[in-house]
Each structure stands twice: as C-alpha cells, then as structure tokens.
Amino acid sequence: MIQLILSSQFLFGVLRLTTPIIFATLSCLIAKKAGVRNITIEGTMLCSALGGVAVSAWTQNVWMGLLAGMAVGVGVGLFLGYFHIIMDTDIWLTGIAINQFANGLTVFVMFLITGDKGSTSSLPSLTIPNVHLPLIEKIPIIGQIVSGQSLLTYLAVVLLLVIYILLYKTPLGLRIRAVGEYALAAESVGENADRIKLIALGISGLCASFGGMFMSMSYSSRFARDMVAGRGFIGIAAESMGGGRPMAAAAAALFFGVADSLANILQSFSIPSELLMAIPYLATIVGLVVYSAKKQKDEQRCIQQNIRNETDDKS
C-alpha cells in the first residue's frame, strides 16, 4: 500500500481529484471576500456540469460547451445574488433552496433531453482534452505526475493565481475586500456595495462552473445525477481552513484531494467500498476540527495580548 501511495500514479490522481475542489474553494473564497457566504457551489457545479455536456453534445464543439457551462455558472451566482442581495432573502435558506433546486432541475433537464434519469451516457457529448506538457513531460517522475492532466487542471492553477492577483493587486479586488469586511466604510466613499457583491458572486459562479465541468467533461465523459458528490461543500470546508488566504485554502484543497485519491486507490484492497467512500468526508470533519482548534488557540492568544496591552495602557 505504501508503494501505491508513493507511486507517480497516485500523485497524478491527487492532482486530478484536487482540481474540482480547488475550483470550489476559489468560488467560495471570492464570494466570502465580498462578505457573502456562498453555499450554492455544489448546486452551481451540478448545473454547469450538465450545461457543458448538453451544449457540447448539441453543437459538437467542446469550446461551445465550455462557454455554455461558464454562462450557467455565472447565471446561478447572479441568481443567488438577485435573491440574497437585491431581494434581501436569508443567505442560508436561499442557498439551501438553490442547491435542492439544482439537484432536481438537472435530473429533470437530463430526462427531457435523454429520457434517462440516471446519466447522459446516450448523449454524444465531448470531453475537454488532456494536455501533454512539452519538456516537462520528459522529466522522470515529475513529468508523469504533472503532464497529461486535463486542461482544466492547469486552468485551476492559473485561476488560483488570477484570483490572488485580482483580490490583492487590482482596484476591484480592493473594493471586494473592503465591501466584504466593512461595507459601510466602502459606501462612505461612494461605493455601491451591492454591485460589488453581485460581481463577486458572478465570479464565484464562474469558478464553480469549471469544477462542475471537470466532473462531467474530463473526470468522466457524461453527466450523472449528483455526480459532484459533495465536492462543492468540501471546497467550502477547504476555504474555511485556509482562513481567507488563497494559497492556504489551495493547500487545504490539496489535502482533500489526497483523501479523495486515497479512497480511490484503496479500492484495490478488500476494504468495504462504503467505508472508503466516506474517507473524503471524514477528512473534512477532521480538517475542520483541527482548524477550529487552532483558531481557538489563536483567538485565546489574541485576547491575552489585548489584556496585556490594556494593562500596559493603564500603567
């Protein structure tokens, strides 16, 4: 088993399985920076997964499918924004409603298109190509791990950098962070906080859409009901563990990717598959507990520090 884990095949799988979680994490991150808890990532991924498959089958052009999936993602993000920000509905209830809605809607639409409620295997949908990196491919071991991944896996890395730069190096990013932390302050200099939040939710939906399409157009070549299998929610957990820092959040996503991959690889042993399927979710709980314990410790230290400062003030 150790051998299996240390194999380049396993690490290749880790990167592959981290991909959708990275997208979900980024989706959660950008919305949270604008002060919106987006829990509809799971549903958004599902909708985009189906949208991409359907349009790619219909147009027989994988890029049209990709574009359509992206549009669906942005649409769901703005849909949430319309209700939560413009109509002022509760974010949790709206989020739950959209997730449930996405669950039912995708099956319904799939049934309309294919007459099948389980998967779109009858559709001639296309897949996003895998890319072999020249030169890097030649490097032993690393080449085997890094090269030959889905285009979307590389996009995930690029998007991580793009989101980082967007947040910390551009005017929009500054405004997003200002609105998310203290909307009144941004409004006092004339910013329209609602507009910024809507933009952030649009970008959030876009990030999630790639994650969904990875599942249906790369990881597998069709859409199946509930195929995202909680990865959207795991992304939320990863974002939370990252404590608002993009790189730390990505690292947390990688941790969940490892768990996911481990569950896959252990299938070759005689361990009940139900137990294996639970690994990523158990990892989520363990991860969150560790994170929360660390956070509490930090907060405690912070309070102690404040008390010390205050006593200094008095003297």
Added chain:
Amino acid sequence: MEELILEMKQITKIYGNGVLANEKVDFSVKKGEIHALMGENGAGKSTLMKMLFGIEHPDEGEIFIGGKKVQIKSPTDALNLGIGMVHQHFMLVDSLTVAENMVLRCEPKRGLFIDMGKAVSEAEHIAKKYNFQIDAKAAVSTLPVGMKQRVEILKALYRGAEILILDEPTAVLTPQETEELFRQLKKLRDNGHTIIFISHKIREIKELCDRITILRNGQSKGVYDVTEASVEELSALVVGRDNVKKIEKSKAVPGETMLCVKNLCYGYARKKRILNGVSFSVRRGEILGIAGVEGNGQRELIEIITQLRRNEKGELWLDGQNISAGNVKQFRDLGSGYIPQDRLTYGASTGASIEENLISASSGEKKYHNRGLLSAARIRAYTAQLIREFQIKCDSPRTNVGMLSGGNIQKVVVARELTGDRNLIIADQPTRGIDIKTAAFIHQRLIALRDEGKAVLLVSADLNEIMELSDSLIVMHEGKITAYFPDAEMVTEQELGRYMLGLDRQDEEQIKEVCYE
C-alpha cells in the same frame, strides 16, 4: 463680509418614526473657519450633518455650496462637492493598509492593477503636506484610535475635501491626542480648509473654534462668535429648557437610607475610569435624580446597581444587605423595580403578550400556580387589574407587546416594575420618546410611590424631568459625582448646566453630604 462656503436654509427632517430631528434649521459656514455645532445628544447635530453628507435627505429646505444650490443625494455627491466627513465610528477597513483605505475607489492605476507604490507615496505626500505623521503601509487594525482618526481626515483630504465635518472627534481621544488634533485642525484652517466641529464640550469649542451654532431639540438657537459669547450664555443655550413644565408634588420627607453606593469604580475607557469613586445614597421617601450629559458613566452605574454588570470595586448596600457581589434575582427579591432605558431590549419581550410580559417577573410566585402549572385564570385576573390601573390601551391582554405604541409598551414595563412589594425603584430615562400624557402618568406613579415611602433613583437626560421630578439631585461628569443639591428646587438651569458640562464642581465636603448612613 467673508464668503459663505456653505448655507443650509430652513432644513426640516422628520424621520420615518415621526421623530422631528431638525425643524427649520439655518446653518451657514464661512470659508476658512472652524465652526462648532453644539448641542446635547439628540439635539439634531448628527442628522443635520448626515444630510450635508448625503446619508439622510431633508424633507424641506435648501443647501447651497459656494452660493450654488445643490442636491446631495449620496456621499458620492458630497465628496464631489468637496465635503468630507470623519464619522464618530470610523469608516475604515481594518485589515487594509492606511494607503489602501485612503485610495479606496480612487485608486491610482498602472494598467489593470493598482499602483500600490504610487498610492503609498501619494498618501505619504498628503500626510507630509499637512504635517500628519503616519505609516502608510501599516494595517489600520494595528493603529491606535488617534491614528485611525488621522487616517480618516487624510482620507477625506485625499478626495479633495474642502469642507471637513468632524463628528465628536474628541470623544474617543486622550487629552494628548486631542491637543495634537487641534494643532492639526488649526493648520488645516490656515491652509484654507473649512471645518465643522461637532461637540458638546464647551471648553474645547472655546479653544478651537471661531463661531458656534447651537442646536436644541432640533432647532437652531442661534449663531455666536466664540470669543464674544460667555460660557454661561452658551451652556444655558445648550441645556436650557424651552418651556418649563411644572410637575405638582409635595415636599419630600426622606426617611432611612435604602440604597447605598460606596466608592464604586468601574472599567477604563481611553485611559480614564468610566466610574471613578462614585458614592451616594437614596433614602426612603425621596426621588434622587442623576443629572448629566449622557455617556458620563450613568449607564454603567445603573447597570452595576441593577446587577446587570459585574461590580469591580466598591460596595453596594440595599436595605441593609451587602449586594456588592449579588445577582439580579437577589436584587429583585429585595424589592427593587427597574425601568430600563432600552425598553425594547431589557424592558419588554416584544414577541410575548402583554399578559406574559406583566407576569414575567413574578411567574415563580405560588399564587399564580395551580398544581405546578401556571394558572391562566389567576394570571388573567392579575393582569387585567394592572391593565386597568395603568391604562394600557390594547385589544386584548394576549396582544403581543410589539404591536403596542411606545407609550403603551412603557406602561407595560412600568406596571410590572412598580407593582408589588417595592422598596426601591430605579427609573432610567423613564419617559424618553413617549407621549406627554403617558409621561405625566408615569411621573405621577413615581411620585405616588415616593409618598408611600419608597426610594426612587431617577436618571434622565431630559432637563425638565430631572429638575421637576427629583427631590434632590446629583450631577455626574466623567465618571464622578461633581455636585449634590439636597433640594432640587434651589438649582437653576444655568447652574446645573455648568456642572453638567464640567465647568464647575463642588468641593468634596459638599458632595459627601449625599452619603447618608
């Protein structure tokens, strides 16, 4: 005649809840002056300034900037007109740096990106120009309050503010920081900026400002030259009563001491004690009033006495029992009633019925029980009597308290707190925001209780109420008792005003007289 940079004419603002915040207020500021806007809390200063900054909108009246009539619909409009505001609660994003806060929404750009180097150098440049020392790269969360305020001022200047509004800027500063601020404000004035300085501290206004406009109860009480007007004149204008409403009552006959507060100290705010050695006693058969500008420790004092806040230092004695380390139940069991300032948070449960609110404090008593359960019939009988007695207007005792008018909600609170075996009543702003008829009714009830020999401690920001209802008076200023008047009738408004604003204080011996054993 110097140029008027700003004129607000006949401004009237009525809030949605019917509160008249400003009534036909005229306010004008000359270019290059520091103009004080003075008045007590709730006098309408903040509302007037919010309208100038586009946060609120006047119902009537006109605003002119530099002689031109303008419509200020939003802070953006105000900023474009060269008006900047330093809010009492800073509008800064803590995790961002000083430079980031300053350039937010007018970021210098290089291509698609923020030119952070330029932002920092611009921030430093403007700070240097006005002699502010600031580290532009520091995160705002790491700065002390005085620094944050500077960032706020610089932020406004960066956006090209010609007119700066400062909403009680010294309220959060230490004396040293205040001095520094004043130096900087004077420098800004010398550079041609116009400053509107909101405050209720007369000494600061004397030191800093050129002219002063006084607001009281939403009305302008005139514009004065700070050097010409005397402190007495100004303080009388600020705290004065528009018309004295007499409250009929007989002379008090004080009995034994009921509540005794000994050397209470509490907390720190801006390196000063919030309560600093407060001692007094309240006797049976008298109404002791605590006068003072809000925020001088009254709230903390009342919350400590009522056991809502933990006592840090000093002693509390109620009816001969030491309750220094007591709790709410013990406090109430000794026969105390408490009419809290915030009736919707502490006084009543708006989601519960009138009946439930009235019974809430005594639901543990056996007489309302029937075999371990609450007896609806007994409660109904009791509450029906209270509703009649206190003239609570309602459809049914089962109506939710939240559905009632403010006056009727307060009647529910008062009915519960004044009924039963009471020794001490603590009334904190008992009639604030309530119609005159209900207010008079509550006053009568308090006087009636006093005549029965109960002790009453009254806190009120309403000068008429505190002077007319109290038998004797103490004044609180900056966490200390600064005056004691054994006979409230012997005090004039002007005199009280001077103590309230901290211009005078009695000597220790006189103040000590309020401690009866």
